[in-house]
Amino acid sequence: MENFKSLSALAVKYQTVLGYSALSLMAAVGESLFSSIVYKCPCNSWNHAYGLVFLLVPALLFFLLGFMLNTSLWKQVTGCCNSHAFHRGFRYWCGKRVHCLYIVLQVTFLSALPPLTWIALALLKVSFYECIMSGLPLDYIKARFCGSHAVCMKELPFIPCGSSVKLNISQVMLEEIRGNITAESQVLGWCLIASVLLFALVATCISRCQSPVSHLQLMFWKTYVENEQKFLDQDSKRHAAELAERNVKSFFNQETQEKFSTPENKDWSSISTANKWTNEKTYYTPLHKFIERKTDSMKASIRSVLPPAEVNFAMAAI
Template sequence: MDKFRSVLNLSMQQQKTLGMGMLALLTVGGEHLFSVVVFQCPCSSWNFCYGMVFLLVPALIFFVIGYLLSARTWKLLTGCCVRSGGCFGRRRRNCPRCLYVFFLTTVEASVVPFTWISVALLNGTYYECAMTGFDSKFYRDSVCTGRPEECVDNLSSFPCKRTTSSLTAPVIDDVLKHIRAQAQVLGWILIACIATLALLITCISRCRSPVSFAQLKFWGTYLEEECRLLQSKSQQHAKQLAERNITSFFDFKEPEPFETPTNKQWEQISLLYSFNPKGQYYSMIHKYVESGSQRNHSIRSVEGDVPPPSALEFIDAVNVSSSGI
């Protein structure tokens, strides 16, 4: 069992290292499987709708899943509607910070959907089916330029390689190659735009980093260790509390005193992180512990607190759900 846990922990560490890249590779494989096994163009007036559904709906599903799997989403929303200081509570000053975190979550959740769309365009199967059913006279005329007149009227049947007396297989192949070339050009343009944007955002965020490269690496290591220890301590603490309650129930005796963090304390360590140049806090738990005599008061806002620079946004992305919380 211990060996299995070691392998599992190693797999989790590798998953954190590869991150969204692994999900992107899985998306490539999923797209190929869908295009070969599941997708069958109807070769009718349904072409455009059918092709666009396969091109965009899986991307939408991946986008929603990206929100569901993001730690930021649940750190932002949990208790938000009932806390007076939540994103939609009386303290409206929290709204810009919440909107910024929502924007970062959206960007993170968009990686896999854009990967799906890019790979699907490079493959060209979905786009080919969709555009042969595109109800636009201008587009149909442009695709069928220099080809028999029947090309425009029979364009939707081309993905199934249905031919007539004047539309030979080479003519159909030429039209499909032209449409597929459009898809691949769009795919490479989309990939180039995403890569350029990612490079610019990364460079700007690192240039605005308030700490050095070495400290940034240390910060990430600290958060991993804090998450691991929090999970271990939470399991141990929960087990002790459960044993105490079960023993009290079955032995019909008063429970022994047992201290556990209050609701307010749990709330304080679950807040969105705010960077303070005057303090060197690596997480909300670190900030709470260092607050000393101020622990019983809110650590939500301290003089000098500002939204963390984008280079430090990985703090709120730590998956606290895996920590047993």
């Protein structure tokens, strides 16, 4: 049981990483199944379009699915189009434009991992790229693979089906063309993988170098955010359950219940905005910022109400 709880805690802690890892694994398995079961190059004028559709459309679907599954994005988007948000302006739901752009770029990069996995594996397996290149109606492409051989240029679209279609070009030329296409496809695949890893490394280095806090405080920040979310989920469930129980009992018993304290809409909106670090005060999350400012306002109201002789006493008590 303890091991199960530990695994559950790790799953909750790294749910974003695990989610995109699972989506990338799904992309890898899907590409393998599609290329071996569903995909079959038509070996005619449809080669180019058919290969591009199988290479890019599933990648686009995985990209959109990655956006749909990102909770950080929906947290910022929810409620941004209501009248109150428009009245307050763009900063009502996003804080700062630069920080909003950072969130979008972060979500875009994470969502791009599964489709890039699909494309990289497809390029390494060559079949999609072979179908695309053999169907390109460009003289430059035909000359690059066939030189000045007119028969080869004419039969280039049939090369992906060379094992089942009789061709009028020699076996040596056929193997040479397939070898060139295979080399190009696999080189592009490895370059794509290397580019993604290099971009991730550079982005991580830039993010860490521009961190407003030290490494230890950054670890503390992450720990605080995880615990705050855990307690917020627990108390939200308990609070919602108590409110639901009160309302149901009131409905069936036809009794008037005492007032149930619940945060106002503006309070929920305040803690749902994007968090941005400032050097003026240390606010780890919007909830932390909301509580600290509320506390400061309460202290200010006490100072404005109490006589000078009582202010010092009240502040000492606080």
